[in-house]
Amino acid sequence: MLALGKLLDLTLVGREPTEKIQLTADGTRLHWLAEGALEVTPASGRDNGLDLLLSAGIHGNETAPIELLDRLVQRIARGELKPAARLLFLLGNPEAMRRGERYLEQDINRLFCGRHEDGSGSEALRAAELERLAAAFFARDGRQRLHYDLHTAIRGSKIEQFALYPWSEGREHSRAELARLRRAGIDAVLLQSKTGITFSSYTYSRLGAEAFTLELGKARPFGQNQVVNLGRLEALLQVLVDGTEAPAGEGGLDGLQLFAVSREVIKHSDHFRLHLDDAVDNFTELDHGYLLAEDIGGTRWIVEEKGARIIFPNPRVRNGLRAGILVVPTKL
Numbered sequence: 001m002l003a004l005g006k007l008l009d010l011t012l013v014g015r016e017p018t019e020k021i022q023l024t025a026d027g028t029r030l031h032w033l034a035e036g037a038l039e040v041t042p043a044s045g046r047d048n049g050l051d052l053l054l055s056a057g058i059h060g061n062e063t064a065p066i067e068l069l070d071r072l073v074q075r076i077a078r079g080e081l082k083p084a085a086r087l088l089f090l091l092g093n094p095e096a097m098r099r100g101e102r103y104l105e106q107d108i109n110r111l112f113c114g115r116h117e118d119g120s121g122s123e124a125l126r127a128a129e130l131e132r133l134a135a136a137f138f139a140r141d142g143r144q145r146l147h148y149d150l151h152t153a154i155r156g157s158k159i160e161q162f163a164l165y166p167w168s169e170g171r172e173h174s175r176a177e178l179a180r181l182r183r184a185g186i187d188a189v190l191l192q193s194k195t196g197i198t199f200s201s202y203t204y205s206r207l208g209a210e211a212f213t214l215e216l217g218k219a220r221p222f223g224q225n226q227v228v229n230l231g232r233l234e235a236l237l238q239v240l241v242d243g244t245e246a247p248a249g250e251g252g253l254d255g256l257q258l259f260a261v262s263r264e265v266i267k268h269s270d271h272f273r274l275h276l277d278d279a280v281d282n283f284t285e286l287d288h289g290y291l292l293a294e295d296i297g298g299t300r301w302i303v304e305e306k307g308a309r310i311i312f313p314n315p316r317v318r319n320g321l322r323a324g325i326l327v328v329p330t331k332l
């Protein structure tokens with residue numbers, strides 16, 4: 001296997017490869033751009049016009065998606081998987097991956113769309129670097145742009161594999177992209193209705209890519225992800241990479257649950273109290289009238305929405321950040 005196929009190993013030991021560019025026997029070009037960043041260019045005559053960005057490790061302890069990307073990179077480097085798409089693989093927060101932590105000082109996934117400019121430290125610099133790498137990758141006109149940012153969640157979930165679809169003024173959510181996710185085993189999608197500060201929001205709203213955050217089960221350490229079945233997603237990624245995806249049929253959303261954001265619960269102060277046990281799963285339904293959280297100045301979060309469910313409840317975020325999302329069922 002080409003040495004650049006060991007992107008994950010290189011990243012985990014913090015080493016630069018000696019050779020930055022390598023070619024497989026059939027002419028696929030692998031180019032190490034920066035720590036945790038590998039660009040793959042199809043052999044001449046094979047390029048099908050898709051630019052596909054695959055990222056993982058934006059949170060360093062979310063290892064199942066990192067292992068999935070590692071398998072794809074290795075298969076490409078061995079010449080077993082022959083890309084027809086241009087690819088950019090990004091491992092988001094290498095230092096956090098080495099330490100097995102979600103982040104060191106700042107959550108990188110709250111530092112996009114320029115937020116890194118207000119911050120300092122290694123994670124703000126890394127978010128700026130990831131923006132530059134993604135912008136350079138998606139700079140070519142006339143090509144299809146697609147980004148999957150792969151994550152796992154802190155809690156268990158009543159819906160194990162789901163996606164968050166960013167929002168941008170004047171753009172409609174794509175039915176074809178939702179159908180594609182359905183084929184990949186995604187059971188639910190949260191349709192955002194305002195711009196965000198996450199990596200997928202950046203590539204969606206600033207770079208014009210179709211972009212999603214994918215949540216793929218519960219976060220576990222490296223080597224302990226056998227319980228997560230990523231087979232259908234892996235199959236989709238393979239056919240996107242080698243250009244053998246079957247043409248999409250009509251419809252294709254059967255069984256896909258759609259949700260809208262009703263309210264984001266923002267933690268304003270150290271007085272913030274969340275009235276949910278750590279064992280409560282994502283997508284748990286909350287009763288009408290339930291007191292979900294309290295904060296300084298008598299702020300109270302009481303559930304008023306019919307069919308409300310909670311995702312990503314987390315009282316340990318920094319003040320000013322999202323401590324949970326109340327979602328409700330919706331339709332396209």
Ligand SMILES: O=C(O)CCC(=O)N[C@@H](CCC(=O)O)C(=O)O
Nearest residue numbers: 109151153154155164198213312
């Ligand atoms: O389990 C949790 O509380 C967080 C899991 C996670 O990292 N989710 C992403 C979602 C990004 C998005 O909103 O698109 C995050 O919080 O960054």
Ligand SMILES: [Zn+2]
Nearest residue numbers: 059062151152
């Ligand atoms: Zn994450």
